[in-house]
Amino acid sequence: MNNKLFALAALALSLAACTNDNEVMDNGPVAAVINAEISDAVATRASGTQWDNGDAIGITGGIYTDIRYVYSNGSWTVDEASDPIFFQTPGDVDFTAYYPQGAETANITITAEQQSTAPDEQTGFTSQSQIDFLYGTGTGGVSTGGKVDFSFSHRMSRLVLNFTGSDVDLADLSEYTLSGLSMTGSFDTAIGEAKATDSASDLKMDATGITSSSLILFPQAVTEATLKVVLGGQNYTATLTFPKANAVQGLESGYSYKYNVTIKKDVLTVSSATINNWNDGGESNIDAEQ
16 A cells, blocks of 8 residues: 555656646747847947848757848848748757858958948949848747847958048048958858958048048958048058057958048148047057158
8 A cells, every 4th residue: 555655646646747737838939139240349230220121140050940030120030931930948059140141151352332322223232231230149938938139240341431621622532442451251241250262452431521531341351451532633652551449450240440541732640549439459550641
């Protein structure tokens, strides 16, 4: 009799344990709730200070690959053409995410047209935002109520040129050419690595009517680049020397380099500084002559 009672008690404990283990499954899968923020260190994108309606990120983790979530009025929802993410088991899942989902990420050659910050008439997005790659990681599951928080950071580099004139008319500024940097590269969405993959080439930009120009470029180890400015039919050149912002001299991932370009009658003076909300790219002073 005692043996039977012990056996029944053991069976009851076993059934209770099975019930607890399967409680999540009995209640059904838990839908992922996505929250994606751009980290405080890089709180602005090239295309704006916050997410725009229609922005899309691609999320990968567990059994899911490159699931498209779209931003609208403060929240992220799965694209109607994608399957939503559900947590099927109690354990947490590690995710990666990148922006912009759907953009070309391999064999990219940056052109002057891709640097445009003018919104497209149909999509509302700028061409430059499509190469302003962001990457983030997040963890979530049943224990978090399905919530997954992503913190994104810039993976490209940014170069900003601010033009001023001394004894010259900036209205005569027509173009500038940047030489000595690779304009071809790729973005690995799995690990968030953007890098240059080809030799240096020229980037010729229309400078008519501008006083500032912002470029998104591939990270690359490089000592210097050449800037040629055309104003009033005259050529002015300067050598832009890149400091060592972190571990590598050159353009580093997540760093922005700002050069103040002063054009005078006989000389071009260039000084570099940093941009807020990207990492510190260092400072230097450069003189260039006609």
